[in-house]
Amino acid sequence: MPPQSSPSRLVLKFGGTSMADPERIAASAAIAAHEARSGRQVAVVVSAMAGETDRLLSAAQALGGGLGEMETDTALAAGEQASAALMALALKRDDLRAEAVMGWSLPIEVEGPPGAGRITAIAGERLDAMLEAGVIPVVAGYQGLNASGRLATLGRGGTDLTAVAVAAAIGAECDIYTDVDGVFTTDPRIDPDAVRVERISHDAMLEMAAMGAKVLQTRSVEYAKAKSVTLRVKSSFVPPGASAGTEVVADAALAERRVVSGVSYVRDQARVSIHGGADAAPAEAFFAGLAAADVAVDMIVQARSRAGGAVVECSVAGKDLPRALTVAEDLPGPDLAVRSETGLAKVSIVGTGLRGRADVARTLYQVLAAQGVTVRMVATSEIKISALVDGDLLEHAVRALHGAYRLGR
Amino acid sequence: MPPQSSPSRLVLKFGGTSMADPERIAASAAIAAHEARSGRQVAVVVSAMAGETDRLLSAAQALGGGLGEMETDTALAAGEQASAALMALALKRDDLRAEAVMGWSLPIEVEGPPGAGRITAIAGERLDAMLEAGVIPVVAGYQGLNASGRLATLGRGGTDLTAVAVAAAIGAECDIYTDVDGVFTTDPRIDPDAVRVERISHDAMLEMAAMGAKVLQTRSVEYAKAKSVTLRVKSSFVPPGASAGTEVVADAALAERRVVSGVSYVRDQARVSIHGGADAAPAEAFFAGLAAADVAVDMIVQARSRAGGAVVECSVAGKDLPRALTVAEDLPGPDLAVRSETGLAKVSIVGTGLRGRADVARTLYQVLAAQGVTVRMVATSEIKISALVDGDLLEHAVRALHGAYRLGR
Numbered sequence: 001m002p003p004q005s006s007p008s009r010l011v012l013k014f015g016g017t018s019m020a021d022p023e024r025i026a027a028s029a030a031i032a033a034h035e036a037r038s039g040r041q042v043a044v045v046v047s048a049m050a051g052e053t054d055r056l057l058s059a060a061q062a063l064g065g066g067l068g069e070m071e072t073d074t075a076l077a078a079g080e081q082a083s084a085a086l087m088a089l090a091l092k093r094d095d096l097r098a099e100a101v102m103g104w105s106l107p108i109e110v111e112g113p114p115g116a117g118r119i120t121a122i123a124g125e126r127l128d129a130m131l132e133a134g135v136i137p138v139v140a141g142y143q144g145l146n147a148s149g150r151l152a153t154l155g156r157g158g159t160d161l162t163a164v165a166v167a168a169a170i171g172a173e174c175d176i177y178t179d180v181d182g183v184f185t186t187d188p189r190i191d192p193d194a195v196r197v198e199r200i201s202h203d204a205m206l207e208m209a210a211m212g213a214k215v216l217q218t219r220s221v222e223y224a225k226a227k228s229v230t231l232r233v234k235s236s237f238v239p240p241g242a243s244a245g246t247e248v249v250a251d252a253a254l255a256e257r258r259v260v261s262g263v264s265y266v267r268d269q270a271r272v273s274i275h276g277g278a279d280a281a282p283a284e285a286f287f288a289g290l291a292a293a294d295v296a297v298d299m300i301v302q303a304r305s306r307a308g309g310a311v312v313e314c315s316v317a318g319k320d321l322p323r324a325l326t327v328a329e330d331l332p333g334p335d336l337a338v339r340s341e342t343g344l345a346k347v348s349i350v351g352t353g354l355r356g357r358a359d360v361a362r363t364l365y366q367v368l369a370a371q372g373v374t375v376r377m378v379a380t381s382e383i384k385i386s387a388l389v390d391g392d393l394l395e396h397a398v399r400a401l402h403g404a405y406r407l408g409r
Numbered sequence: 410m411p412p413q414s415s416p417s418r419l420v421l422k423f424g425g426t427s428m429a430d431p432e433r434i435a436a437s438a439a440i441a442a443h444e445a446r447s448g449r450q451v452a453v454v455v456s457a458m459a460g461e462t463d464r465l466l467s468a469a470q471a472l473g474g475g476l477g478e479m480e481t482d483t484a485l486a487a488g489e490q491a492s493a494a495l496m497a498l499a500l501k502r503d504d505l506r507a508e509a510v511m512g513w514s515l516p517i518e519v520e521g522p523p524g525a526g527r528i529t530a531i532a533g534e535r536l537d538a539m540l541e542a543g544v545i546p547v548v549a550g551y552q553g554l555n556a557s558g559r560l561a562t563l564g565r566g567g568t569d570l571t572a573v574a575v576a577a578a579i580g581a582e583c584d585i586y587t588d589v590d591g592v593f594t595t596d597p598r599i600d601p602d603a604v605r606v607e608r609i610s611h612d613a614m615l616e617m618a619a620m621g622a623k624v625l626q627t628r629s630v631e632y633a634k635a636k637s638v639t640l641r642v643k644s645s646f647v648p649p650g651a652s653a654g655t656e657v658v659a660d661a662a663l664a665e666r667r668v669v670s671g672v673s674y675v676r677d678q679a680r681v682s683i684h685g686g687a688d689a690a691p692a693e694a695f696f697a698g699l700a701a702a703d704v705a706v707d708m709i710v711q712a713r714s715r716a717g718g719a720v721v722e723c724s725v726a727g728k729d730l731p732r733a734l735t736v737a738e739d740l741p742g743p744d745l746a747v748r749s750e751t752g753l754a755k756v757s758i759v760g761t762g763l764r765g766r767a768d769v770a771r772t773l774y775q776v777l778a779a780q781g782v783t784v785r786m787v788a789t790s791e792i793k794i795s796a797l798v799d800g801d802l803l804e805h806a807v808r809a810l811h812g813a814y815r816l817g818r
Contacts, residue, residue, distance in 0.1 A: 022471035049468075056491055059458075062431035063495055064502035071501070074509045075494035078487040082465055085484035086472055092480070093473035100483045104513060105558055149514055 009172035013163035029090035034240030048079025110144030124169035157217030182246030193408030289327035418581035422572035438499035443649030457488025519553035533578035566626030591655030594816035602817030698736035
């Protein structure tokens with residue numbers, strides 16, 4: 001008699017929009033029930049009901065508590081506790097056995113500052129026992145227990161991280177359910193020709209995550225990559241089994257190594273440039289100042305101007321421009337000229353196949369130039385090339401690139 | 410050098426209306442801060458924000474979860490978790506040290522069915538350590554940890570019970586803050602002459618608790634009596650230190666043993682009577698049937714009619730009358746006559762001094778008769794005499810008795 005193989009395991013994560021109200025919770029429960037009835041051992045990880053975290057946070061803030069405070073963590077964690085219990089009730093009504101499981105009760109061990117914890121360990125034995133007994137554990141996302149025995153949260157999007165970590169702990173695949181049916185080649189609101197990406201590498205997913213449609217939290221993708229967890233992004237807004245989704249897989253598993261996976265974008269960007277009259281580049285002081293002012297710098301260009309002086313340019317979010325300019329204007333140096341431009345946007349082409357392909361960068365320039373879109377700044381990573389362009393021309397640029405790389409249907 | 414006496418300890422409990430929103434939480438925190446700054450060691454126990462428990466319960470019910478289900482307990486317990494954290498934030502903003510403490514983390518050990526737990530133990534050592542270190546523990550009310558390591562709630566009003574149990578565990582007095590300034594001789598909305606009762610016995614408090622102004626949960630009064638916890642009912646809707654309140658004390662501690670403490674009432678009562686033609690009283694079958702139908706019986710009278718048959722009469726809540734009648738009409742027996750009357754109300758005079766005072770009952774009859782109020786049924790306990798009267802005459806009866814016993818100002 002051949003050894004009986006154990007049933008495969010699946011973690012389903014439902015985000016806030018999939019848990020918005022009892023009706024949506026019931027629809028999400030039906031999806032989990034469908035998977036459980038198809039013979040898989042199923043665990044569920046849930047976010048707070050949509051709007052709940054914001055409601056609790058604004059109450060905490062009204063009383064002087066910000067993110068990064070242990071009491072705020074305790075208040076926020078209540079949201080996922082309630083939704084885990086509600087999901088377990090919905091599964092029970094579907095005649096399944098289910099039990100709400102808290103981060104403190106497993107426990108999910110968490111380290112780091114309040115509001116920005118990282119998971120250091122998950123005791124998987126109790127989950128194993130529940131799964132083997134046919135009970136669906138419904139784990140409250142976003143939270144765990146710190147070394148002082150107190151509740152600690154993982155920061156925004158932390159429920160994705162909980163789901164991936166639970167999947168790693170019990171040897172499961174992980175389906176992240178949200179309100180979009182996977183990752184698209186670009187935003188369908190901008191280009192109706194956009195199509196769903198069937199499979200994408202962890203790295204390309206990370207780059208796409210910066211796009212408007214934020215379907216996966218960055219740390220969860222990194223965690224999945226490190227622990228080799230197969231990750232899928234699916235929609236809970238279609239009937240059980242109907243969402244094809246996007247599968248995030250290891251680089252090597254991608255049989256079809258398409259050069260470009262998609263076109264992503266970020267609106268409301270600004271550009272700051274500092275022209276140093278003398279030879280001494282003010283870059284180091286500038287970036288140290290920006291870090292101290294909590295301004296995230298995206299693209300960076302450093303060069304020599306024709307006149308021989310140093311030039312350093314960077315892009316920042318539009319809302320951060322005033323703080324960035326304050327930093328720039330406080331820089332020491334006799335002949336520094338600070339310039340800035342606002343109303344910009346960033347468009348990026350993303351794909352594992354970009355590595356070492358200089359022609360992709362050339363095509364980007366050509367396509368944008370042919371469309372009359374001036375490129376203000378360019379930055380490249382291993383699997384992404386980004387261009388800073390006039391914000392008014394962003395959608396035009398997205399459609400042009402999406403078409404040029406033949407990403408649509 | 411005489412031994413230094415340790416500072417006295419005080420538990421402050423804030424109910425839902427005292428925790429309704431950040432402004433009310435801040436006002437309640439100011440009361441706790443006032444007590445802490447006056448040199449006492451202070452712990453706080455909180456309810457969920459007003460409306461929160463109902464909101465969570467209706468979501469649970471929409472998914473098939475009722476009270477008495479473990480997952481519902483987990484959902485409901487989230488309300489007190491959030492409010493404990495918010496109260497701790499408010500105290501910190503007032504420059505006090507505070508920490509939210511959960512029922513599972515102390516732990517507060519709970520036994521019994523979900524939604525109706527009873528506290529079996531509270532580990533007071535951690536609370537002791539926090540108090541000695543100058544930290545205000547803010548305990549989430551209404552919940553604890555059961556033997557399976559899961560959250561379990563204590564039922565409606567369970568936060569009062571948590572407060573008294575915490576007070577007993579740390580040797581503290583217990584102030585229950587609500588939206589009324591203590592217990593009144595009767596409902597001030599009915600008789601404007603009603604005055605605050607300064608001190609009341611546990612037993613009389615229990616009887617008064619049945620009154621419209623439900624200021625204290627019954628089990629918490631019983632627990633306080635059993636553990637000799639001094640209990641006060643105060644208002645959080647006046648400035649810190651301004652609420653005189655009502656003190657609930659042991660019988661023996663009542664120097665002034667006033668005969669009657671107050672006049673209480675319950676609206677919407679009904680009466681059912683069963684006249685047995687033969688000698689066999691149908692009482693036992695009737696009350697067994699009512700218990701099976703979950704109908705709470707209040708007053709009971711059993712007698713023989715002039716014709717020689719048995720008569721059994723009882724009062725029930727008006728909403729329960731249809732179920733009570735169904736039970737009555739299903740009773741076996743050849744010559745049973747079932748009668749009922751609705752639109753009644755119960756008026757009671759309550760006081761420790763009533764014990765063995767037949768004249769009090771006589772006065773009750775006399776006063777009501779003089780006012781033209783017919784008494785339908787009378788029931789007496791050690792410290793209460795209740796009369797069932799026409800609902801339309803209730804307020805008239807309350808004022809007459811309140812005046813006759815000279816309870817007002």
